[in-house]
Amino acid sequence: MQNTPLKGFLLTRNAIEKNGRTYIEFWLSTPDGPVKVTTEQQNAVMFIAWKDEQAACSVLKHSSISVKSTRLKLKTFTQDLVCALYFTTTSAFYRARDILKQAGITSFENDIRLADRYLMERFVCGGAFFTGDIETSDLDSKAYIAMKNGRLKPTEYIPKLTLLSLDIECSLDGELYSVGLSSAEYKKVIMIGKPQHSEEWIDWVADERSLLEGLISHVMDFDPDLIIGWNIVNFDFKILTERAKKLNIKLRLGRDGSEVYWRESRNDSNLAFMSIAGRVVIDGIDSLKTATYQFDSFSLENVAQTLLGEGKDTQDVDNRIAAISHDFLHNKMKLARYNLQDCQLVERVFAKTNLIDYLLLRSQLTGLELDKIGGSVAAFVNLYLPKLHRAGYVSPNRPVNGGLASPGGYVMDSFPGLYKNVLVLDFKSLYPSIIRTFKIDPLGLTEGLLEPDNAIPGFRGALFSRDKHFLPDIISSLWEQRDQAKKQQDAARSQAIKIIMNSFYGVLGSGGCPFYDTRLASSITLRGHEIMQTTAAWIESKGYKVIYGDTDSTFVWLENIDSIEQSMQIGKQLEKEINQLWREKIQQQLDLPCFLEIEFETLFSTFVMPTIRGAETGSKKRYAGLKYQPNKPSELVFKGLETVRSDWTKLAKEFQPTLYSMVFDNQDVSAYLLDVIAKIRSGECDEQLVYRKRLRQPLALYTKNVPPHVKAARIADEQNTLLQQPLRYQNKGWISYVITLDGPQPIEYVTSELDYEHYIDKQIRPIAEGILPFINVSFEDITSDQLGLF
Structure with a gap:
């Protein structure tokens, strides 16, 4: 029975093999509930040059791999025509890729998953119209609709997804105690133990087997689209799958009753992958990092305290585990509340940050899966590759050696000092606007080099076609969508588009991208250098002093201007004049429209640019200022200084703002x-x-250089060994410590008096000496009398 077209949003995708053939299984969220769509048979494909066709087919035949070869009019960036190699199964495809590599035969686009290729070639991103034959057998007993012979095409659709937060509590050895589940109007804790007179949201079970069976039952009954948690893939589901395997239980959480699939990365033991048919598992830590959030620590306690002003009382993991084990034996009600609190904190963090909205919009814009970590390269490939094929090309391969480094952003030598009235002029999305203006594009580079007479010059020998390109148009489309999102005050959409646009420069300069070419990235960054230097020269020609420049920001000192109002007027005038000059320059020299746009948004009524510590040279990426805000109190802003660094003490972070505020206030x-x-x-x-610092590698790997925090960590674990406590610091993590008269010591094992002179010399003095010289005050002169008393 053929159904009418339906609309849905992609949840999961997976290639499946049956009877020597390959199909793609998509799960979608629709207004009428979940739908499983299985396509017609699909062939996996890669490309090789015509000249390699005979050799490739011969070596594959010798290895008993069935392949169909078809010559195409597509070509490589080096202008070699290619043929497509088709395989009926993905297993044959991957075997063939390895065999061809061993034979020295270059294949192209051999790392694109079949499901991803199916979607990108149809321009399906997130939302999809789909049709297919409804499978009516046993339909009434299922909580979803199943279709075969399915076909998908693009549409825009943002669903309302059901969400379930999951958290486990267990022993140090991974033995399960309880599992918490929560959603907006749902809460449940499955707890091992004898039933007690307690809250109705606690289900008491006899053992781990019953706990896992209860988990399966509750998840299937609630039927969420998304399962969220904190380190949920690498911890919660790792433990759940390990315990299920130990007890010989199939963890059937898939919407069709299929098992959870979980595996550890072959290259990184800290990275794992998992899938559940029809459900997406989203980790809060990975999602926040993908959305460019930054925290000193991504522990749930720290993130919840930072974002929500609430959390748990301790970050002491070992004591927490000990407390959990104690509560499991003696106070299960307390443990149940603790378990549920973790689930609900995760929910509130997701709600506060609009993470799901961000991930949905990212998927709708780029085709990335909702649970994709990072994904800048994949997003670029999804958007670019189908357009490239229609232009007659296949993608090049990633550079074998990771590629050559490209120049970074422009950073000007600063003029240190304490200033009044400093303007900051920022180029709006500088790198995307350079791509749009100067037509920087992988295909454009290839075609520009073929027709150099009418090409746009780049850097390091690059030439770009004026009319054969895709990336400038992709950027333009995203730019327009972001402007619209801003007008509609749609912060999640605006942020998603900004992150995607700004990632394209990094992608082109990344050795992990098949379109990497140092000429592409250099033509962006070195053009940025040129733009910043030219802009500074124009500003100085008008009689103002440029004291610093950084990537896309220019700092201008209005030396003889005392009035805030006049300073604001000059900022607006400079914005208007600089934009006009760039439009005229690019039109006259290159006959191109200009998409560069500089904005005046910040006026520092007082501003300090410090020197490099121990030198007279001005620092870079480090400054502080009092930001003028009309009709609001001025804001004290720090960039790169001690108060914004996680490895400085709380005392230093409180001392610096107070000292600077006093200096700024005379x-x-x-x-x-x-x-x-x-x-x-x-x-x-x-x-x-107290210092708090991250151990960025296992403790045993610190051999040549042993910094203070490592010494403190080793002292802590030596004591832990003596006291038969778990070793806390052997494999990365955070250490809190103090400097004593006997050197660094962990806060849990302090045996000596603190070295107060260390803190004065290493925390207070550097901050004071960063600003006092600008008011002709000496730290030594102020403290010499007091120092003489000791």
């Missing part, structure tokens, strides 16, 4: 500085003198 700082030093020496600030 207050005498001597008494304050002496008071801080006195309190340090008297022990009043001890709780603020």
